[in-house]
Amino acid sequence: MPTIDEELDRKSHLYSLIMPVMNQFLPNLQNGKGMYFLFVKSESKTPSGLPARPVLTSYYKSRHFARARAANDPYTNYTSPTETILCNDTHQSMYSQLLCGLVLRHEVLRVGAVFASGFIRAIKFFENNWTSLCKDVRNGTVDHRIVTDPVVRLAVSRVLVGPNPGLADFLERECRRDDTSSSPSWRGIIPRVWSNCKYIDVIVTGAMSQYIPAIDHYGGGSLPLVCSMYASSECYFGLNLNPLCNPDEVLYTLVPTMAYFEFLPVDRFVEKEIKLVDLVDVKLGQEYELVVTTYAGLYRYRVGDVLRVGGFKNKAPQFTFVCRKNVVLSIDSDKTDEVELQTAVTRAAVQHLAPLGASLVEYTSYAETSNVPGHYVLFWEIDNGVMIERSSSTVSESCLAVEEGLNSVYRQGRVWDSSIGPLEIRVVESGTFDAIMDHAVTELGASINQYKTPRCVKRGPIFEMLNSRVVSSHFSPRLPKWAP
Structure with a gap:
């Protein structure tokens, strides 16, 4: 999308309006910080030499963002030093931002990310790496095996100040609280650790609504979910x-x-x-x-x-x-429409099924977000499926072929920051999609003359019917091709 320098002035103005609006409902937010998980993505150049990069990356690297942070603008008063946000390594950036957010936990009045999916990834990262984080808090150090960027290490060290064994003990108690239960859970971990937090600021409208249950789980159901801007x-x-x-x-x-x-x-x-x-x-x-x-x-x-x-x-x-409009699948910032999915699936079937004398009878899709990162699931009914089952690698390669046919934003999420997991194809038994049509006609009142197989399904009877008829599951064996 074309942009000009003065466009950042308008965006900065809109950002500056958010805190005054929020203060009408939750006063004195300017007296604390926001723990937001913000990241940059890769850049490239057009053939004419113009920089091409994601819109938020452009903003975070702009003089507008630097000026707002230097002026202690309430909106950009984050726990994360700018150096951690601008770190190109997502793993180092996530670890560093979490570490700073933990050390400054009493100052945190709001938490969030751009998308709900990114916020869930951050909390899941905390869940998987809390022992290392607690060790760094206890010692007042930054694990050099995790954070190798010297600029980022120096910025985080300024926040750590020194050892904090009391905070480390508290964090360990909270992170271990459910270890003895029959079903360990991190329910309510956000208000338990960031006890002064007043709300969670994430986009949960549209496709992001699928993450609301997970955010409510970590928020303990007590923190409001705020969609501040469009x-x-x-x-x-x-x-x-x-x-x-x-x-x-x-x-x-x-x-x-x-x-x-x-x-x-x-x-x-x-x-x-x-x-x-x-x-x-x-x-x-x-x-x-x-x-x-x-x-x-x-x-x-x-x-x-x-x-x-x-x-x-x-x-x-x-x-x-x-x-x-027309978007059928979305996990993070990716948006895959029906035509794009149809083209990628058709090409994969021609490349990998046809040579074995098999064909794709019908398919539908599902955005699997119960795990982190989420991933695309395709339900395939294959004619001559017995032949395909003799060569499991055929379907796995079909997964990769579909990924190769999807847009660059999807492939960037797979390769650059692992915000999207490997695509999965679940092969269903013969007659599955006929059974789904019968269900739609007899149970839902659909017209048999106008019935069209849904290209995307959500959890419900149709999803359960598909899952009950899965005969094999296959994942993309490697990352798709992508270059900045």
Whole structure:
């Protein structure tokens, strides 16, 4: 997406509005810090030599971010030193940010990450590495085997100050609390360790809603989940003026100086006759596809988000996020639409099944997020499955072929920061998708003439039916190709 320097001024302005809004509901947040897990990703250059990088990486490396941190801006008053955020090694960055957050735990009034998936990964990382973290807290050191970057080590050392055996003892007690139970659990670990924390700031709308149960688990059900702002790579849009509302009641108020906003009514969309609606003309209860014209050069660009007008703040319309148009799978910042998935699956089947005299009868997909990192699951019904079972590597290579056919954001998540796990194909027995259609027709009242196999499923009867008929499971054997 094209951007210009002054666009960062607008984004910084929007960030500066978040704390005043939050202070209306939770006063004195400026008296503490935020423990946010923020990371940069890889950069590249266009053929003409322009830098190309993720929008947040661009912001974290900008003078705007550095200036805000130097000025002790309340929004960017984080426990993480800037050096730990800018560390290119995700493992070192995560460890360092957690270590600083633990040492400064009494100052932490809010915790979060950009996406819910990233926050879950951070807490899971804590769960898997707490013994090393406690050792460093006790000794006042930074494990040189984990954090090898000297710049990061120096920045973290300034936070540690010295040994803290009392804090280490406390952390060990909390981390071991459930070890003797029949089902060890870290339920409520966030308020137990960061006892002054008032809320969890993460995006849990849209595809990220699948992580709400996991966040509630770690938050003990006592901390509100706050979706503070609405933004995308193309443009930053607006704020949630009622941040303590339930996640399914979030309404965003667009800031009209961020871009020129127009709206495409989704129920009246005709390809040959597009009638766009201005911000002041949207109707309560109507759903629209968001269209933006940005200062950086996008003209009437269809973002792909479907919004519903849920109310008004004075005369300003407020929108609830309905869905990302055509997106079927998402684990982290990746977004895979139906056409892209279809193309990747078809190509993999042609490459690996056809040479063995087999073919793909039908398929669907599922975003598996019960483990960290989450991963894509494809349910495949294969004609001549017996032949395929004789060569298990065929399906594993098919997994890799599908991954190779997905977009660069997905492959970056697999290769760069391991935010997405290996793709899995679960082969189901013959007749499975016929049984699913029968269920849809007889139990759900679907028309047999209009029935279409869902390309993505969620937990429920259809998912359980698919899982009950799995005959084998296969994972991608190696990382897909990706280069910055």
